[in-house]
Structure formats: C-alpha cells, structure tokens
Amino acid sequence: MDGVAKVSMNEFALIQRFFLEKSRYNSNVCMGIGDDTALVIPPPNQQLAISVDTLIAGVHFPVDTAPQHIGFKALAVNLSDLAAMGAQPLWFTLALTLPNADKFWLEQFSEGLFEISNAYNIQLIGGDTTKGHLSITIQVIGSVPQNQALMRSGAQIGDEIFVTGTLGDAGLALTVLQNKISFQNHDITRLNRPTPRISEGLKLRGIANSAIDISDGLLADLGHILEMSGNVGATLFLNDFPLSKELQTLKTEQAWQFALSSGDDYELCFTVSSEKSHLIDFPCTKIGFIEKETGIRCIDKKGKLFISSNVGYQHF
Helix, strand or coil, X not given: CCCCCCCCCCHHHHHHHHCHHHCCCXXXXXXXXXXXXXXXXXXXXXXXXXXXXXXXXXXXXXXXXXXXXXXXXXXXXXXXXXXXXXXXXXXXXXXXXXXXXXXXXXXXXXXXXXXXXXHCCCEEEEXXXXXXXXXXXXXXXXXXXXXXXXXXXXXXXXXXXXXXXXXXXHHHHHHHHCCCCCCCCCCCHHHHCCCCCHHHHHHCCCCEEEEEECCCCHHHHHHHHHHHCCCCEEEEEHHXXXXXXXXXXXXXXXXXXXHHHXXXXXXXXXXXXXCCHHHCCCCCEEEEEEECXXXXXXXXXXXXXXXXXXXXXXXX
C-alpha cells in the first residue's frame, strides 16, 4: 500500500465509514455493528452452520493483490464452506488486521466485500479491527433444516463422484503469477474471485451422501471424505475431468496435476448413489466412484495409473 494516501482515524471512525454505513440488515438482526455483541434471531427449526477462515497476505493471496479482490475472496471462501454443508447464508463477522488505516485500500476492500455479501444476501453483523500484518478473518453463520446438512462422512461404496465447474484454474493462475510457468492471457478470476456454489449445495440436500469444497486440492479434499466415511477408497477417471480451455493447452499430465492438487478452486466435490444421480439438476461432471479398497487411484482412458507428484496444499 506504499505510494497511496493514508488517513488517520480511530477504530470507531474506520468501522463507521467503511463498514457500518454499507451494512444492510433484515428483521432477523436485532443488533448488528456497534455494540459488544450482535443479537440475531435464528430461523425456526433450523440448525446453525458456523465456519471461520483466516487469509494472510503472502500466504493465502499475493501481497500485491487488489484490495477489492481480497475483500471478495475473503468472504467467498467462507461462503464455499456453507455451500459444502448445504447451508443458507445468514450473517458474518469480520476481524481485520491492517498495517495502516489506508483510506483507498479500505474503500476498495469494503467494495469487494459488500459486492459479494449483497449478492448472497449475507449480513455483516460485527467484528474487530487491529493494527498488524495484513490478515482477514471471517466467520460465517448459515442455517440448514435439522438432519439435512451435507457431511464429509456419508460416502457409500458404489457412490458416484461429481465436481462442479472446472478444476485447476486457480492453481494455474497462481503459478503464472509466481513466474513458475509462462502462459499468455491467463485468467486470474478463478484465483481472486471464486464462485461459492451456494445454490448447488442447497439443491444437494437429500441427494448427496457426502460433500466438501475443494480448497486444498481435489486429492486432499476427496481424501477427507474417504477418511471420514470409514476409510473407503476411490477411482478417478482423468480423461473425464472438467478442464478449462487454458488447462487443455497444457501437456496432458501437467493439466492433470493442476486439476488434482491445486488449491483455491472452491468447487464442490460430492458423492451420490447411482439411484439418485438422475436427480441432480445443475451442471456438474462425474469423475469417478467410491469403492472399498482404500486410497485414490487415478487412471487414464487406457486404464494406466497416474501418480500425482503433489497431494495438495499443506497448511503446516
């Protein structure tokens, strides 16, 4: 943020100007921003789904990322967790750590944040600000009818495995930005502005046996489903993977590697019994099936096994 004007303001002025004045509240919010806690009215006969994520500059996004993209992505990745549970977004809180109270940065950040919050009708109801290395922590709260939440732990032997969207695009964009690969006219939208699959998650209630969002890479996140579902296994058909035009220009095995191990796609990976798969009414791609033998086997159309050199993003 060097080279741009900085403003001196206290915490309350910052919150008032960039967050409170832009917040919209429905009747289920009794008290939002401005007091020690928020007061909300949960929907009747619903369970609350709660998730929290922290994004740190230089770790979860490049330090020179445009602030409006940071604001958008910070909420998008949390909404993706709600999508994976089949939950309806309701409210969120924001803990924002800033090196400086930079007027331009805050204006752009809040613009991106409220763009996506308004699109998904989720309301900012509180949070905290402090000074330090740039990081953003968002907690989201959603609702789901009792016993209808999608879980990682429900995959059954014989289930078909599906994914939304395309795989590997965010990983390709990050690799290009890091100058690890040369690529003309690459699209960084999937990296900076992922699409939370909220509507798809809601439609999967009562259909999917298990679900997860792809944040750390397909192999890593599908692995969580397999482990939580009683150590079952999976076979994936690489030639069936949904790949963007950009990935299709790469060497085949390089494209597969991005699709299998790149994080930040925030697509849904879910399993459905063959008896219910015809009930899916949104675009998605079948890429494999659940089986008894543990582990994940990735095979091409000739039945040849492909061994990935990377299993996905590691947090530590």
